[in-house]
Amino acid sequence: MKELLKEILKTKTGLFSVSVILLLILSSILAPWISPYDPYEINVKAILAPPCLSHPLGTDLLGRDLLSRIIYASRISLEVSIVAVGISTVIGVFLGALAGYLGGLVDEIICRFIDVMLCFPTIFLILAVIAYLEPSIFTIMVVIGLTSWMGVARLVRAEVLSLKERDFVIYARLYGAGTFRIIWKHLLPNALAPVLVSVSLGMGQAILIESALSFLGIGVQPPTPSLGNILIEGKETLEVAWWLSIFPGLTILIIVLAFILLGETLQDVLNPKKGKSF
Amino acid sequence: MLKVLFKKFLSMLITLWGITIISFFLIHLAPGGPLSPMTEFNPRITPEYREKLVKMYGLDRPLYEQYLKWLKGVLTLDFGKSFSIDERPVWDKIKERLPITLLINGLSLVLILLIAVPLGVYSALKSGSLPERVLTFLSFVGYAMPSFWFALLLMMLFGVKLHLLPISGLHSTIGYEEMSTLQKIWDWTKHLICPLLVATFGGIAGISRYVRNSVYEVLYSDFVLFARAKGLSERRVLFKHALRNALLPLITILGLSLPGLIGGSVIFETIFGIPGLGQLMWQSVMARDYPVIMGNLFLIAVLTLLGNFLADLGYALADPRIRTGARKK
Numbered sequence A: 001m002k003e004l005l006k007e008i009l010k011t012k013t014g015l016f017s018v019s020v021i022l023l024l025i026l027s028s029i030l031a032p033w034i035s036p037y038d039p040y041e042i043n044v045k046a047i048l049a050p051p052c053l054s055h056p057l058g059t060d061l062l063g064r065d066l067l068s069r070i071i072y073a074s075r076i077s078l079e080v081s082i083v084a085v086g087i088s089t090v091i092g093v094f095l096g097a098l099a100g101y102l103g104g105l106v107d108e109i110i111c112r113f114i115d116v117m118l119c120f121p122t123i124f125l126i127l128a129v130i131a132y133l134e135p136s137i138f139t140i141m142v143v144i145g146l147t148s149w150m151g152v153a154r155l156v157r158a159e160v161l162s163l164k165e166r167d168f169v170i171y172a173r174l175y176g177a178g179t180f181r182i183i184w185k186h187l188l189p190n191a192l193a194p195v196l197v198s199v200s201l202g203m204g205q206a207i208l209i210e211s212a213l214s215f216l217g218i219g220v221q222p223p224t225p226s227l228g229n230i231l232i233e234g235k236e237t238l239e240v241a242w243w244l245s246i247f248p249g250l251t252i253l254i255i256v257l258a259f260i261l262l263g264e265t266l267q268d269v270l271n272p273k274k275g276k277s278f
Numbered sequence B: 001m002l003k004v005l006f007k008k009f010l011s012m013l014i015t016l017w018g019i020t021i022i023s024f025f026l027i028h029l030a031p032g033g034p035l036s037p038m039t040e041f042n043p044r045i046t047p048e049y050r051e052k053l054v055k056m057y058g059l060d061r062p063l064y065e066q067y068l069k070w071l072k073g074v075l076t077l078d079f080g081k082s083f084s085i086d087e088r089p090v091w092d093k094i095k096e097r098l099p100i101t102l103l104i105n106g107l108s109l110v111l112i113l114l115i116a117v118p119l120g121v122y123s124a125l126k127s128g129s130l131p132e133r134v135l136t137f138l139s140f141v142g143y144a145m146p147s148f149w150f151a152l153l154l155m156m157l158f159g160v161k162l163h164l165l166p167i168s169g170l171h172s173t174i175g176y177e178e179m180s181t182l183q184k185i186w187d188w189t190k191h192l193i194c195p196l197l198v199a200t201f202g203g204i205a206g207i208s209r210y211v212r213n214s215v216y217e218v219l220y221s222d223f224v225l226f227a228r229a230k231g232l233s234e235r236r237v238l239f240k241h242a243l244r245n246a247l248l249p250l251i252t253i254l255g256l257s258l259p260g261l262i263g264g265s266v267i268f269e270t271i272f273g274i275p276g277l278g279q280l281m282w283q284s285v286m287a288r289d290y291p292v293i294m295g296n297l298f299l300i301a302v303l304t305l306l307g308n309f310l311a312d313l314g315y316a317l318a319d320p321r322i323r324t325g326a327r328k329k
Helices: A002-010 A012-029 A066-102 A104-119 A122-130 A137-146 A150-163 A167-174 A179-215 A227-236 A242-270 B002-027 B047-057 B063-075 B090-125 B130-144 B147-161 B181-219 B222-229 B234-247 B250-272 B277-286 B290-318
Strands: none
Touching (some): A002 A242, A012 A242, A066 A137, A066 A227, A066 A242, A104 A150, A104 B250, A122 A179, A137 A179, A167 A179, A179 A227, A179 A242, A179 B130, A227 A242, A227 B147, A242 B147, B002 B063, B002 B290, B090 B181, B090 B277, B147 B250, B222 B234, B250 B277
């Protein structure tokens, strides 16, 4: 693990993405102490103030400090994506491993299920489910998780398929180890690398979906700040307050870019045979 | 060849059946449905509303009966009536919006191919050079760019700063009737530029990267080495040998990227006020117009499935190994 981190930090992209993600984690944990203002505090004297010394990124329609809101919003994005990716990874690994190891009818059914799920464009599926539920942070975490496990499942299945005829697995089976023990103790640890890559890419994807949903008004609900719902105000004030659109959007872009580049770097480090991306 | 197609067709039918099951399952999340403990206490849904839902989907009858009734409706394109004030049949609402969404997504697919393929081939050929590294980095930015933010930036640039392009709707509302055909086409074009840019941007990143990797791999394969060893010109090696093999899988990738493309419609149609299926979906979710939501979702899934099937067909027709029935061992 330490070796892996060292390899990642050797590349420019790895250094960039790890720094951004560390910064994000730190600012999320320390949010109450490092944000200059209370993100909910309304200040009628500073409505739509442009970036200045007391408000480095300006203020919004209610005079709330944008920097503080972005710090809290990133924290929520991080929470949502961690839970969502957690759910999708657990489902994906479970179904993928089962399909790959058991084969036959189970494999056929799970693969069909994946095919079917992939026919629904994620956003449409999420919208349809959310229409029945109250939009909240909890809802979108779960819904994003439940609708984005198909990639991981396919990946793990392929990995398990290529591993299960290897000697060490056959020995384990001869030794009398049960299905779940073999999957858990022998197959999954060896399939960890591609799962790590897909977790990293999935984090970026989940943050994109969460912010898009919040922007459409069906994700995180105001007054709770989210990078997407700050941009709703940004759209309304496009002509007078550029900072309300530029900064939250840029924040999403940088965070997502960091997760995607981390995934790519991981892939290069774990799989040096393939052509490097940089 | 025929056997392959028949197999594909059969598996498409099975997937279609799966789509009906999932859609049917979702309906049962509806208030009053057997799977709806979460929505039971939803304050936004009144008892009358619930009753309307129960009646429409027959939620009080046995499951298989409900499924058969729903399936019969779906197969005859009868998705019920909208819950909005106009109470129009869902299919009518979808029918008038479908061409718009198909037009924009079709155009953007063409644009994506025209831009992404040359970009990808260039990147593979010049692998390691500065322009290639810049392009690769840009393609990651393209991946990570939230499409709705990109739309906002375009609005800011073209609409607010430069006053060059309209940023809402499909055509002008004032004076549109009096325009000549040519003027109308020009008016549409101007309105479509921003939405098309948004629809195309994300796709370029993914596809160009795919093309780059695929061409890169083929360029170092044995048969290209052999073609070079024969003394063929670089040009001939590239166009006659490498690209043909590298670009073939692109057909499948395009089929697979369909859901993403269509999903993007929700974002740019909502932002730019374009009356397509994406906007309809968003509006009906906001209004909790369940029949429209479910009809829309089902139709989009079927369209995606059809797109994938066509891609499979195209692949089978284009790949001589499948076309002639010869099997690679």
